[in-house]
Amino acid sequence: MPPIRRKSKLLRRSRVLWASPALWRPRLVFWCGALAIGVVSVGFAKMADWAQHVFAAMTGSTSHGFLIPLLLTPAGFTLSAFLAIRFFPNSQGSGIPQAIAARHLHEDEDRRWLLSLRVAFGKILLTILGLASGASIGREGPTVQVGASIMLAVARVSGIAQARGLILAGSAAGIAAAFNTPLAGIVFAIEEMGRAYEARSNGLVLTAVILSGLAALGLSGSYTYFGLASIGPATVREWLLVLVCGVAGGALGAGFSGFALSVGRRIRRWAAPLPLRRSLMLAAGCGLLVALIGLVSGGATFGTGYEQARGAIEGQALPPFFFLEKLVASFLSMISGIPGGIFAPSLAVGAGLGSSLGLALGTSITLAATLGMAGYFAGVVQAPMTAFVIILEMTGNHDGVIAIMGAAMLGYITSRLLQSEPLYHGLSRSFLAAAMRRSRAAGHEAASEKSGA
Template identity: 90%
Template sequence: MPPLYRKSKILRRSRILWASPALWRPRLVFWCGALAIGLVSVAFAKLADLAQHLFGRVTAAGPHGDLVPLLLTPAGFALSAYLALRFFPNSQGSGIPQAIAARHLHEDRDRQRLLSLKVAFGKVMLTLLGLFSGASIGREGPTVQVGASIMLAVARFGGMAQARGLILAGSAAGIAAAFNTPLAGIVFAIEEMGRAYEARSNGLVLTAVILSGLAALGLSGTYTYFGLASIGPGSAREWLLVVVCGVAGGALGAGFSGFALSLGRRIRRWMQPLPLRRSVLLAAGCGLAVALIGLASGGATFGTGYEQARGAIEGQALPPFFFLEKLLASFLSMISGIPGGIFAPSLAVGAGLGSSLGLALGTSITLAATLGMAGYFAGVVQAPMTAFVIILEMTGNHDGVIAIMGASMLGYLTSRLLQAEPLYHGLSRSFLAAAMRQSRAEEQEARPDTAETGAEDPRPVKKSDA
C-alpha cells in the first residue's frame, strides 16, 4: 500500500472520528456543567448576602428588634434540621465530607445519595435559611457539594464514566467560583479532596476550574475576596508574630476539629432511638445558644463573619475576644446539624485571633489578621497548601508570601501534633458508613430469601463501615 494512500486513509478516519457525536457530546455536556457551576455559585453568593441582609434588617427593626434572634434563630435552626433530615438527607453540615465520601463509593446509586441535584437544591435553600436565621455558617463548603452534584448529574446525562475525577472537578470548580480563587480550587482538589490523587484527573479539574471561573467573572467581574492588602513582616517582632499566629492558630484549630469529631460521634449515638425529634431539639438548643452569643457580641457573630474579617484585613482591630465568641458560635452551628459550611467562619475566627495577637505584640493589624487566618485555617482543615494559596489569592498579599506560608505550615504541624485526624475526612466516615448501610439494607430487601426467612447477609462487615 503506497504511503500517500495510507496517509489519506488515516486523515479520513480522523475527520470522521472528530466529527462523531459520540466524541463531542460528553465534552460539551462537561463544559456546560462547569459553566453551570460558576453561574450557580455566583447566584448562591448573591442570595447568601441577601439572606444575611434580611436578617440584619429584621433584627434592627422596632424598639425590641435586638431580641428577635431569641425566637428567629432557634426556630430557623429547628426548621432547617427538620427539612434536612426529612426531605433532603445528607445535606447536613458543610458538604465537603459528603463529596469526599462519594469518591470512595463504587456504585452510582450510592453516590447519588450524597451528591444529587435534589440534595444540591436542598443544600442551597437550607443554607440560605440558616443565614437568614443568624447561623454562623458559610456558603463555600456547600458550594463544593453543589458543584460535585452538578458535575455527576451532567456526567450521567453525557455518558461519562470518570466519577472520581468528576467529583474532584466539580469540587474544585465550586471553590474556585465561590472565592474567585482558581489556584486554590486546584490545590484544594489535590490536597484535601483527593489524598490519592490520580494524574489523569488533571485535565478535568483544570478545565472545570477555568470554565466555572469564566462564568463567575462574567457575572461578578474581577475582584479579590478581602480586597488588597500588600504587607509583609519587616521587623523581628513581626517575624515573631508569624510563629505565634501559626502555633496558636494550629492549636485552636486542632481543638475545634478534635472536639467536633468527638462530640459528633456521641451525638449520633444519642440520636439513634428518635433521630428526627432529637435532631430538631438539638438544633433548637444550639440556635438559642447562638442567639445568646450573638446578642452578647453585639451581633458580630451572626452570619459568615465576612465583614469582620475584611475589616481586620483593612487594619481595623476586632474586639479582643471576638475570635472566641465566633469560634463558639461556629462550633454550635456545626454540631446542630443544619446545612452550612465552616470556611468563611473559620477565616473570621482566624482574623480575630490574629487581630488580638497583633494588639498584644503591637504589630500591624492587617498583617496579624492575615497570618491568623492562615494559621487557624490550616489548623482546622490540616491542608497547609490550600490555606496558603486561598488566603494569598483572597488578599492579594504578595509581599507576605513567605510569612503566610510559614504561618500555614506551623498551623498544620501544630494541629497534626494535637489532632491526628483531619476534620473533613473524619466527618466523611459517618456519611460513607451510612450510605453503605443503606445500600446493604436495600439489597437485603430485594432478595426474597433474606427478606422472608430473616437469613443474615453472608458478606462480612468491615469495622470501618460501622
Template identity: 75%
Template sequence: MSFTYKKTKLFRRSRVLWGSLDRWRPRLVFWAGALAIGVVSVGFAKMADWAQHVFTGLTTGGSWNFLLPLVLAPAGFTLSAWLAMRYFPNAQGSGIPQAIAARHLPREEDRGRLLSLKLAFGKILLTILGLLGGGSIGREGPTVQVGASIMLQAARWGGMAHARGLILAGSAAGIAAAFNTPLAGIVFAIEEMGRTYEARTNGLVLTAVILSGLAAIALIGNYTYFGMTEEVVRTTRDWMMIVTCGVAGGILGAGFSAAALHLTLRIRRWTQVDRMRRALLLAAGCGLATAVIGIAFGGATFGTGYEQARGAIEGEAVSPLFFAGKLASTFLAMISGIPGGIFAPSLAVGAGLGSSIAVLFGTSIGLGAIFGMAGYFAGVVQAPMTAFVIILEMTGNHDNVIAIMAAAMLGYVTSRMISREPLYHGLSRNFIAEAIRINRAQQRNETEAR
C-alpha cells in the same frame, strides 16, 4: 460511475463527522456543567448576601430589635434541620465530607444519595435559610457539594466514566467560583479532596476550574475576596507574631476539629432513639445559644463573618474576644445538623485571633489577621497548601508569601500533634459507614426474600 463514487465518499465522510460529534458530546456536556457551576455559585453568593442583609435589617434599628435573634435563630435552625431530615437527607453540614465520601463509594446508587441535583437545590435553599436565622455558616463548603452534584449529573447525561475524577473536578470548580480563587480550587482538589495526586484527572480539574471561573467573572467581574492589602513583614516582632498566630491557630483549630468529630459521633448515637424529635431539640438549642452569643457580641458573630474579617485585614480593630465568640457560634452551627459550611466563619475566627495577637505584640492588625487566618484554617482542615494559597489569592498579599506559608505550616504541624484525623475526612467516614449499612440491610432483605 464517478458521481456514484463521490457520493459514497461524501457519505463516509459524513459518518465520520457524525461519529466525531458523538465523541464530542461528553466533552460538551462536561463544559456545560463547569459553566453551570460558575453561574450557580454566583447566584448562591448573591442570595447568601441578601439573606445576611435581611437578618441584619430585622435585628438592628429598633430599641428591642436586638432581641429578635432569640426567636429567629431557634426557629430558623429548627426549620432548616427538619427540612434537611424530611426532604433533603445528606444535605446537613458542610457538604465537603459528602463529596469526599462519594469519591470512595463504588456504586452509583450510593453516590446518588450524597450528590444529586435535588440535594444541590436543597443545600442552597437551606443554607440561605440558616443565614436568615443568623447561623454562623458559610456558602463555600456547600458550593463544593453543589459543584460535585452538577458535575456528576453531567457525567450521567454525557455518558462519561471516571465519576471520581468528575467529582474532584466539580468540587474544585465550586471552591474556585465561590472565592474567585482558581489556584486554591486546584490545590484543594489535590490536597483535601484527593489526598493523593492523580495525573489522569488534572485535565478535568483544570478545565472545570477555568470554565467555572470564566462564568463567574463574566457575571460579577474579577475581584479579590477580602480586598487588597500592601502590609509587609519587616520586624522581628512581626515574625514573633507569625509564630504565635501559627501555633495558637493550630491549637484552636485542632480543638475545634477534635471536638466536632467526637461530639458528632456522640450526637449520632444519642439521636438514634428518637431521631426526629431529638435532632430538632438539638437544633433549637444550638439556635438559642447562637442568638445569646450574637447578642452578647453586638451581632458580630452572626452570619459568615466576612465583614469582620475584611475589616480586620484593612486594619480595623475588632473585639479582643471576637474570635472566641465566633468559634463557639460556628461550632454550634456545625453540630446542630443544619446545612452550612465553615470556610468563611473559620477565616473570620482566624482573622479575629490574629488581630488580637497583633495588638498584644504592637504590630499591624492587618498582618495579624492574615497570619491568624492561615494558622487557624490550616489547623482546622489540616491542609496547609490550601490554606496559604486560598488566603494569598483572597488578600492579594504576594509580598508575604513565605510568611503566610510559615503560619499555615505551623498551624498544620501544631494541629497534627494534637488531633491526628483531618476534620472533613473524619466526617466523611460517617457517610461511608451509612452507605455500607444500607447496602448490608438491602442484601439481608434480598436474602430473606429468596
C-alpha cells in the same frame, strides 16, 4: 500501501472521528456542567448575601430588634434541621465530607444518595435559611457539594465513566467560583479532596475550574475576596508574629476539629433512639445559644463573618474576644445539624485571633489578621497548601508570601501533633458508613425477594 494514500486514509478517518456526536456530546455536557457550577455559585453567593442583609434588617429595625434573634434563630435552626432530615437527607453540615465520602463509593446509586441535584437544591435553600436566621455558617463548603452533585449528574447524562474524577472536578470548580480563587480550587482538589489523587483527573479538574471561573468572572467581574492587602513582616517582632499566629492558630484549630469530631459521635449515639425529635431539640438549643452569643457580641458573630474578617484585613482591630465568640457560635451551628459550611467562619475566627495577637504584640493588624487566618484555617482543615494559596489569592498579599506560608505550615504541624485526624475526613466517615449500611440493607432485601420468588 503508498505513504500518500495511507496518510489520506488516516486524515479522512480523523475527520470522521472528530465530527462524531459520540465524541463531542460528552465534552459539551461536561463544559455546560462546569459553566453551570460558576453560574450557580454566583447566584448562591448573591442569595446568601441577601439573606444576611434580611436578618440584619429584621434585628435592627425596631428598638426591640435585639429580641428577635431569641425567637427567629432557634425557630430557623429547627425548621432547617427538620427540612434537612425529612426532605433533603445528607444535606446537613458543610457538604465537603459528603463529597469526600462519595469518592470512596463504587456504586452510582450510593453516590447519588450523597450527591444529587435534589440534595444540591436543598443545600442551597437551607443554607440561605440558616443565614437568614443568624447562623454562623458559610456557603463555600455547600458550594463544593453543589458542584460535585452537578458533575455527578453530568456523568450520568454524558456517559463519562470517570465519576470520581468528575466529583473532584466539581468540588474544585465550586471552591474556585465561590472565592474567585482558581489556584486554590485546584490545590484543594489535590490536597483535601483527593488524598489519593489520580493523574488522569488533571484535565477534568483544570477544565472545570477554568470554565466555572469564566462564568463567575463574567457575572461578578474580577475581584479579590478580601480586597488588596500587600504587607509583609519587616521587623523581628513581626517575624515573631508568624510563629505565634501559626502555633496558636494550629492549636486552636486542632481543638475545634477534635472537639467537633468527638461531640459529633456522641450526638449521633444520643439521637439514635429518637432521631427526628432529638435532632430538632438539639437544633433549637444550639439556635438559642447562637442567638445569645450574637447578642453579647453586638451582632458580630451572626452570619459568615466576612465583614469582620475584611475589616481586620483592612487594618481595623476586632474586639479582643471576638475570635472566641465566633468560634463557639460556629461550633454550635456546625453540630446543630443544619446545612452550612465552616470555611468563611473559620477565616473570621482566624482574623480575630490574629487581630488580638497583633494588638498584644503591637504589630500591624492587617498582617496579624492575615497570618491568623493562615494558621487557624490550616489547623482546622490540616491542608497547609490550600490554606496558603486560598489566603494569598483572597488578599493579594504577595509581599507576605513567605510569612503566610510559614504560618500555614506551623498551623498544620501544630494541629497534627495535637489532632491526628483531619476534620473533613473524620466527618466523611459517618456518611461513608451510612451509605455502606444502606447498600448492604438494599442487597439483603433484593436477595430475600429473589429467594422468595
